[in-house]
Amino acid sequence: MNFFVANSSRNIFLSAKFKIAIAYSMLAIVNISIFSILIFENQVDLIVNNFKLHYDHFASVSSKSLNEIEIDLDSDEGKKVILDQLFINGITKFLVFDEKMNLVYAVDESNEFRNLEPILSFLFPKNKEQDVSKYRIELDIDSYQVKISFKITSLELKNYYIYTEETIRIVKDRLSQLYIQIGVVVVLGILFHAFFALYLYKLIFSRLTILKNVSNSMKAGDLEKRAEWDFKGKDELDDLGLSFNAMATTIQNKINEISTLNHEIQIELEIGKEVQGFFLPNGKVFKDYNVAIQFAPMREVSGDIYNFYTFKDGSRGLFFADAMGHGVPAALVTTVINLGLHIILKKTNQPDKVMSLLNSYVSYHLKNSYYASGIFILFPANEDFIYYSNAAQNDPLIFRKGELDPFHLESMGMNLGMIAPFEYPMEKARFLRGDKLVIYSDGVTEGRNEEKVQYGYPRLKEIVYSNFDKSNQEISELILGDLKVYTNNKFDDDVSILILEK
Numbered sequence: 001m002n003f004f005v006a007n008s009s010r011n012i013f014l015s016a017k018f019k020i021a022i023a024y025s026m027l028a029i030v031n032i033s034i035f036s037i038l039i040f041e042n043q044v045d046l047i048v049n050n051f052k053l054h055y056d057h058f059a060s061v062s063s064k065s066l067n068e069i070e071i072d073l074d075s076d077e078g079k080k081v082i083l084d085q086l087f088i089n090g091i092t093k094f095l096v097f098d099e100k101m102n103l104v105y106a107v108d109e110s111n112e113f114r115n116l117e118p119i120l121s122f123l124f125p126k127n128k129e130q131d132v133s134k135y136r137i138e139l140d141i142d143s144y145q146v147k148i149s150f151k152i153t154s155l156e157l158k159n160y161y162i163y164t165e166e167t168i169r170i171v172k173d174r175l176s177q178l179y180i181q182i183g184v185v186v187v188l189g190i191l192f193h194a195f196f197a198l199y200l201y202k203l204i205f206s207r208l209t210i211l212k213n214v215s216n217s218m219k220a221g222d223l224e225k226r227a228e229w230d231f232k233g234k235d236e237l238d239d240l241g242l243s244f245n246a247m248a249t250t251i252q253n254k255i256n257e258i259s260t261l262n263h264e265i266q267i268e269l270e271i272g273k274e275v276q277g278f279f280l281p282n283g284k285v286f287k288d289y290n291v292a293i294q295f296a297p298m299r300e301v302s303g304d305i306y307n308f309y310t311f312k313d314g315s316r317g318l319f320f321a322d323a324m325g326h327g328v329p330a331a332l333v334t335t336v337i338n339l340g341l342h343i344i345l346k347k348t349n350q351p352d353k354v355m356s357l358l359n360s361y362v363s364y365h366l367k368n369s370y371y372a373s374g375i376f377i378l379f380p381a382n383e384d385f386i387y388y389s390n391a392a393q394n395d396p397l398i399f400r401k402g403e404l405d406p407f408h409l410e411s412m413g414m415n416l417g418m419i420a421p422f423e424y425p426m427e428k429a430r431f432l433r434g435d436k437l438v439i440y441s442d443g444v445t446e447g448r449n450e451e452k453v454q455y456g457y458p459r460l461k462e463i464v465y466s467n468f469d470k471s472n473q474e475i476s477e478l479i480l481g482d483l484k485v486y487t488n489n490k491f492d493d494d495v496s497i498l499i500l501e502k
Helices: 002-014 016-067 076-088 117-123 128-132 169-219 236-279 284-289 327-344 351-366 457-466 472-486
Strands: 094-098 103-107 135-140 145-153 159-167 292-296 304-310 316-323 372-379 385-391 397-399 427-430 436-440 495-501
Touching (some): 016 076, 016 135, 016 145, 016 169, 076 103, 076 159, 094 117, 117 145, 117 159, 169 236, 284 304, 284 495, 292 472, 304 327, 316 327, 316 495, 327 351, 327 372, 351 372, 397 457, 436 457, 436 472, 472 495
Antiparallel strands (some): 094 159, 135 145, 145 159, 292 495, 304 316, 397 436
16 A cells, blocks of 8 residues: 555656646746736835935925025024924924034924934035035935935025934835735736646646546557547647547557457367367377376467377387477477378387487478477387387486486487487386386476476476375376466466376
8 A cells, every 4th residue: 555655656746747737836936926026126116216206306395495595593583484494395393403513403392303423424424425415315215214404505604404304104005005916916926827727737638637547448458448528629639639549449440350360260279279189199008007198288289299009019109299389380390290100100110210200201391490309108018118219308207116216218319300310219218017107398397486487307206206106197186286386377388297107
């Protein structure tokens, strides 16, 4: 369950939808941020400039009106003239300094001008160029205050400096409104991008999701599934959907054709299996040997073949072969071998001659292109020996009671059909009453488990040795059953097992 969740999360993070969503979100954040900052800075500059212009005009008019009157600050009447003129211009609190920075007149009922140091710094700047102007304005946006100074000249040609300041609450109010407007813009921007993202999803990813789901359904075997939406957009994704549906229909038709052909081939293979069965003996020739046979083709027809023969001199013969590969080609090779063997056995039953002639027959008819391993064993009447010639076949094994290691009927030459002419030798082996002869194809020992480890000869030998006292049929069934468990019932080749007991 945890693996499934982790795998699903990983798939989400790797999906195009997730990557595009992240990229689009980052783009939206940057877009909204830049847009908001630009608006804010522009509006703040506009507000500040407007108020600067307003107060610049105010200061200009006030300065002009002050300089048009006769200034005499040495008398109460002169002070009243200045007071009245400033009141007319809307200035209700102010300080007047002379050129020596002495305070000569003050109207400050609320006592807001207690700290004179910053006021003097403003009135008498170190930069003398600023001192020649008739008025000065300084707008402090952080404290929402505007400082104004006026330079006036008395009748005695003395310069005086008037200082006043105003708290511009309207700027604060306008900025508060601006914050609200910026917030509204941000929310609208987020909503716009959200709706636009939803529109893009419905425009693009909804149809891509349909295509993905249909592909998964077809992968699972539902070939009738098709991409379905209105196809009214006539855009590239509609073209892709129509092309996908056309491709899906073509695939379905081709698969149906292949399925029909496979069904016909399967019927033909079943017929081939039945025909091949006609060539396989039932073991009556070796009935007194309690012969046991396990025959498990990898497919319907097999590349393994065995047969039993009786001869006029009372001897009997056993032939076992394993053609290269499996399925129909291997089965056809065994058919050629079987036909050739019937012709040869009419001339001789001596194992070495049988195998040499059969090699030439197979080589001639199959043009050295297809091969098979094989062994022919002759069982003379009333003898304790068998005679054999082995052409690259897995060593048949003779087990004797109480002996751990069996006797091997070893290979004496190359596969049948590889090179002709080739003379195969003949050997003999003691075969006493109670001995068991085990013949098997390489599909037994070369069967592999999930780790690709082969079944192997030691495992086969152990089963026969440990169950020696059981019947041949039981032993053959034990071998085949153990092989099925080992390979999880998945054979890589045809499997054949023959067991005879004298």
